Amino acid sequence: xxxxxxxxxxxxxxxxxxxxxxxxxxxxxxxxxxxxxxxxxxxxxxxxxxxxxxxxxxxxxxxxxxxxxxxxxxxxxxxxxxxxxxxxxxxxxxxxxxxxxxxxxxxxxxxxxxxxxxxxxxxxxxxxxxxxxxxxxxxxxxxxxxxxxxxxxxxxxxxxxxxxxxxxxxxxxxxxxxxxxxxxxxxxxxxxxxxxxxxxxxxxxxxxxxxxxxxxxxxxxxxxxxxxxxxxxxxxxxxxxxxxxxxxxxxxxxxxxxxxxxxxxxxxxxxxxxxxxxxxxxxxxxxxxxxxxxxxxxxxxxxxxxxxxxxxxxxxxxxxxxxxxxxxxxxxxxxxxxxxxxxxxxxxxxxxxxxxxxxxxxxxxxxxxxxxxxxxxxxxxxxxxxxxxxxxxxxxxxxxxxxx
Numbered sequence: 001x002x003x004x005x006x007x008x009x010x011x012x013x014x015x016x017x018x019x020x021x022x023x024x025x026x027x028x029x030x031x032x033x034x035x036x037x038x039x040x041x042x043x044x045x046x047x048x049x050x051x052x053x054x055x056x057x058x059x060x061x062x063x064x065x066x067x068x069x070x071x072x073x074x075x076x077x078x079x080x081x082x083x084x085x086x087x088x089x090x091x092x093x094x095x096x097x098x099x100x101x102x103x104x105x106x107x108x109x110x111x112x113x114x115x116x117x118x119x120x121x122x123x124x125x126x127x128x129x130x131x132x133x134x135x136x137x138x139x140x141x142x143x144x145x146x147x148x149x150x151x152x153x154x155x156x157x158x159x160x161x162x163x164x165x166x167x168x169x170x171x172x173x174x175x176x177x178x179x180x181x182x183x184x185x186x187x188x189x190x191x192x193x194x195x196x197x198x199x200x201x202x203x204x205x206x207x208x209x210x211x212x213x214x215x216x217x218x219x220x221x222x223x224x225x226x227x228x229x230x231x232x233x234x235x236x237x238x239x240x241x242x243x244x245x246x247x248x249x250x251x252x253x254x255x256x257x258x259x260x261x262x263x264x265x266x267x268x269x270x271x272x273x274x275x276x277x278x279x280x281x282x283x284x285x286x287x288x289x290x291x292x293x294x295x296x297x298x299x300x301x302x303x304x305x306x307x308x309x310x311x312x313x314x315x316x317x318x319x320x321x322x323x324x325x326x327x328x329x330x331x332x333x334x335x336x337x338x339x340x341x342x343x344x345x346x347x348x349x350x351x352x353x354x355x356x357x358x359x360x361x362x363x364x365x366x367x368x369x370x371x372x373x374x375x376x377x378x379x380x381x382x383x384x385x386x387x388x389x390x391x392x393x394x395x396x397x398x399x400x401x402x403x404x
Contacts, residue, residue, distance in 0.1 A: 231321060
């Protein structure tokens with residue numbers, strides 16, 4: 001008995017190929033960013049991308065029922081993996097723990113993969129579909145054109161450029177299922193900032209952000225050191241090796257040229273900076289934090305961690321993965337030669353700008369910078385999320401509303 005020859009219509013073949021090419025290109029473009037988070041994830045994206053490119057070529061050149069079935073199965077796996085990563089989270093051995101947030105680029109890619117499954121199934125059931133349509137080439141051309149336009153638009157968008165370190169409404173935002181993995185963002189409204197301040201005063205601050213009336217974005221991390229993926233943990237370990245035991249106390253740091261810039265503030269400790277730093281912000285350098293954090297007012301205060309201040313209104317690509325939680329402050333309250341409070345409207349702890357002035361302080365507006373704490377002190381690394389804004393062991397620090 002003769003076997004029916006499998007010859008899908010050119011329109012179906014090109015439509016299926018275009019969908020697969022688009023999904024493959026998206027996967028390949030995202031390889032470098034995902035490789036920063038986890039080499040396993042990066043290689044998986046590369047494998048998926050090249051498979052989809054190869055599948056598209058095979059569909060155009062020499063389609064077979066077996067190859068179409070393989071394409072359906074592979075794309076079902078891709079879609080299922082994506083859905084799992086957005087609902088349950090990938091296992092830790094992948095190097096990308098935590099529930100990922102859906103973004104335009106991956107939503108489009110999954111949309112293409114679902115379309116591949118549907119079109120490929122239609123090719124198996126009705127290979128000659130669209131063959132008798134009037135002007136099929138025009139219809140297919142419009143579909144392929146739409147695929148190209150959508151793919152180009154989403155790949156060119158700023159959100160795709162910062163896919164791993166996602167930014168929404170100018171804030172650095174992460175999500176996660178529990179206290180072990182991920183981040184939850186929260187915001188505090190700020191009132192109008194006061195006018196100018198010197199660059200030296202700005203260098204004395206604990207963090208930076210825009211000096212104009214704005215919303216203060218404060219993201220909180222919940223990933224602990226023990227739950228960091230291997231790539232991120234390796235970077236944190238590098239910082240620990242350089243700084244974790246370099247200065248046991250504030251006195252040790254002062255002997256090496258660091259000076260106290262803030263009081264021992266509630267949740268974030270006393271901030272020490274270098275005397276020769278004119279402008280505190282600098283490009284992100286893993287090995288060169290520009291603030292040291294200590295747990296008390298005096299020279300016997302113990303080392304708690306380090307902090308980075310990086311210039312710019314948007315969170316930088318800092319540590320590998322999407323686990324570091326950058327934040328910013330519009331202004332601080334300066335009194336008696338030191339920073340005594342952050343400025344946050346309606347905060348139960350910090351002064352608002354009018355409260356700062358009423359308490360005899362001065363409002364110091366800050367540049368549009370981003371800040372990150374890394375709690376690597378021997379007594380602090382396991383007491384809170386590694387990139388947390390506040391550390392619970394420092395809640396006995398100076399609270400201007402409680403202590404005055």
